[in-house]
Amino acid sequence: MRVDAGTGLPLDLKLKSLGAQPDDLAVFLQAAQRCVSVPAGADVIREAEAGGQVKVLLAGTTCAYKRREDGGRSILSFQHPGDFCNLHHYVLPDAEPGIAIQALTDATLAIIDYRDMDGFLARPSLASALWRASLLEAAVYRERLSSTGRGTALERVAHLLCEQLARREAVGIHAPRLPLSQIDVADAAGLSVVHVNRTIQVLRKLNVLSRARQAIEVVDREHLERIAGFDGSYLNMPNLVSRWSVQIE
Amino acid sequence: MRVDAGTGLPLDLKLKSLGAQPDDLAVFLQAAQRCVSVPAGADVIREAEAGGQVKVLLAGTTCAYKRREDGGRSILSFQHPGDFCNLHHYVLPDAEPGIAIQALTDATLAIIDYRDMDGFLARPSLASALWRASLLEAAVYRERLSSTGRGTALERVAHLLCEQLARREAVGIHAPRLPLSQIDVADAAGLSVVHVNRTIQVLRKLNVLSRARQAIEVVDREHLERIAGFDGSYLNMPNLVSRWSVQIE
DNA sequence: CGCATCATTGAAGCCCTTCAAGACTTGTGG
């Protein structure tokens, strides 16, 4: 059993930074009491499974992926503690068939019924926090698209690692070690495993990654960001004096 | 002056398919009376420009792009009539610096002030329609990510063209001709212009695209989708008997 | 200890890029 973050803190931090107000936050956490554990490698959500419930990652790491015709796995995004796995299914029930969520480490998830979600929408600070969460996800996709489209393998891998580090920091996880295998990185960066391996070796020789095997551990964060041309501002939450909390009521 | 769709119909169609109810739709269209025209090649929204207003494309085609360090242009997505250009800025004011919107043809846009937007949120069918629009945009990014990451140039270009055709059809534009230059396609697919040209020539020899120069015109849609492995279901709107319209009230 | 998974290394080859130059189209002004 490997679980890389044991507390409920990340979710708390994330919702706060998305603008959820204390009392609304309490309501949310109250509804998110029921949990499930999933072993590394298993599917959290299978293809075309709507489910009638939203799952939030509490601990561990998961990825959204798609099977290609040749049997390969295309990783579209990673989820870290505090991230929603299938919020989009709640909003667009029939959308996105063919996408599944897989646990990359042992993972713990909270389960929220759709009727609880419906209740959240009546609370302005929660409703806007959920909308923001969706758009933040979109921002991550956009950024990965611009990184994956062009650039060398070195830049792409570096950017991918920077993104994960930054997103984990945003929810209070400051560990320099990422719970990803080289295979995961390859499937996410759109590169072959062989070449990802060689790329990582370059990063190790540059003293950006540690020599530790079976692990991706970032030693020189600044250098990594320089290589990637990474600007993490797309992950920054705005100041939270929301216009809305007053307007809607 | 080239404007490839002159009516306000697409926006109407889009909001309806997103679940906006007739009376709410009327309110929205009422607030979207003010328009601007932009010539081909000009920026609709410059980098880091928040603006205090949301712009909706009524006619023409635009793209969201990012300048790369080498001066190149990375196109992240295209907008077709009915699409929002900067809805995300309304929800996440400080997010996404460095992304601008450019008109690829002469374009017409409606302008909606933030305070009108605030009013929309009080109407459940509009609020959910806007949220859905955000998630649909995210779905488009996700799909492009999986297409751009892997696959040959032929598949990637074919997929890109399929996406644009499908999205335009969804708002009532059935023309087989896409208002994109080969340069646009190259910047969006993450390929060199030279190779996009060769790829298009292959598609022409396969009788998938017409021989017409200075134009991308799809003749054999089915074959194109087969080449792309395209499944447009991610663009489908669910049936619109929304749970919410009853629940929230 | 044996098996499964992941990491590593080498070699051959292809897809795509870059560079460079010419052809075509479009719009503008004389």
Place this chain on the structure above:
DNA sequence: CCACAAGTCTTGAAGGGCTTCAATGATGCG
């Protein structure tokens, strides 16, 4: 109406980054 300029499209050739295939070394688990 024609000439010119600017932008787009087209074509050829050389080179490089990444892929694929294949095999061996590590690591962890039952």
